[in-house]
Amino acid sequence: MFYRNIDEGKVISQEEISSGIFSLWIKNEGAKHANAGQFVGVYPNSKDTLLMRPISICETDASEGKMRLVYRVAGKGTKEFSGLKENDSVKLLANLGNGFPVDEVKGKCIVLMGGGIGIPPMLGVAKALKGEDVHAFIGYRNKDLFLSDDFLPNCKVYIATEDGSVGVKGNVIDALKASTGLKPDVIMACGPMPMLRAIKQYAAENGIKAYISLEERMACGIGACLGCVCRTVKKDEHSHVNNTRICTEGPVFDAEEVDI
Ligand SMILES: Cc1cc2nc3c(=O)[nH]c(=O)nc-3n(C[C@H](O)[C@H](O)[C@H](O)COP(=O)(O)OP(=O)(O)OC[C@H]3O[C@@H](n4cnc5c(N)ncnc54)[C@H](O)[C@@H]3O)c2cc1C
Ligand code: FES
Structure with a gap:
């Protein structure tokens, strides 16, 4: 469902769910219209961090009009977000990007893969596909797990840790x-680029359809600045270049179509 607006969100709650990883529930209009795998732009208040910070929608409760964002503190913007408290206002550019094609994969054997801070959007996909044959593979550096228990009621869960x-x-x-x-039959994934490259290769070698969610630094989030382009295998019919914008045509792509 297409929804695009500057939402004035209200913080419902926030907690640190693992070291430096925060779970933020917000009440906002966009939550009623989101697709699994879309993201929002969160605006910091501070004047020296003007641009919105793209954060994936982890899950939503459409009937209550609330969405959950799970993020790692990486720099100034996310550090500021980690101080948000109940009833604080938060400005969001919602909802951005395409999301995963959940309706197309129903009835198939579906593997979800999430690595590190790529895990949150895969929870929304698992919930959207509840009742289907879904297996979530989630990867962490070490025993500091987060969200693994949230997957359990929705699908089978398999954990990998680097150590x-x-x-x-x-x-x-x-x-x-x-x-x-x-x-x-199909893999849907979000995570660091080396993981997505490996999934693209694994899927191609094994005849599996794969959809991967890419991340890139973003400025506008709405396709205007070309700050987030990624190389594609085929030329775009209109612009005749091998480029696509992650913020608008993505962040989710058929792995065969992108040159990563
Ligand atoms: C579509 C999309 C979805 C995302 N979803 C999530 C999410 O659900 N949870 C989450 O924690 N993060 C997510 N990110 C990454 C998040 O946007 C960045 O961590 C955030 O913008 C950093 O802002 P900052 O002001 O805290 O840090 P900055 O001070 O701007 O940067 C701190 C460090 O993070 C690096 N960085 C900044 N932006 C990115 C980026 N887009 N990709 C890789 N490195 C970056 C910088 O190079 C720098 O080293 C997502 C990014 C995109 C594009
Ligand atoms: S962030 Fe501006 S075009 Fe994608």
Whole structure:
């Protein structure tokens, strides 16, 4: 459902759910119209951080008009957000990007993959696909897990950690390989670029359809500044260049279509 507006959101609650990782629930209009995998632009108040910060929509409660953002403190903007308290106002550019094609994959064996701060949007996808044959592979550096319990009521959950402290030692693809007998028809993923490249390659080698959510530094979020372009395999019909804008044509792409 298309919705684009500057929302005046109201903070419902915020908590630190792992070291430096915050879960923020906001009441805003965009929450009623969001697709899993879309993102919002959150505006800092401080005058020296003018641009919105893109943050994925982790999950929504459309009937209550509330959305959850889960983010890592990376710099000035996110540090400011971590100080938001109940009833504070927060300005959002909502809703941005396309989201995952959840309706197209129903009835198939679906593997979700999330790595690090790419895990939050995959929770919204798991909830949108509740009742389907969904297997979520979530990867962390170490035992400082977050959101893993939130996936459990929605799908089967498989954990990978780089240091082997929980679940399979390695990354999400190592965990998928270790789960004998599972033959996905489709993979949907969000995470760091090396993980997405590996998923693109794994999917191509195994004849699996893959959708990946890309991240890039963003300025406008609405397709105007070309600050977020990514190379595509085919030329765009209109502009005749091998480029696409992650903020508008993405952030979710068919892995075969992007040159990453
Ligand atoms: C579509 C999209 C969805 C995102 N979803 C989430 C999310 O759900 N949770 C979350 O924690 N983060 C998410 N991010 C990343 C988040 O936008 C950045 O961490 C944030 O903008 C940093 O702002 P800052 O002011 O705190 O840090 P800055 O001071 O601007 O930067 C701090 C550090 O982070 C790096 N950085 C800034 N922006 C990005 C970026 N887009 N990608 C990679 N590195 C960056 C900078 O190079 C610098 O090293 C998303 C980014 C995009 C494009
Ligand atoms: S951020 Fe401006 S075009 Fe994508």
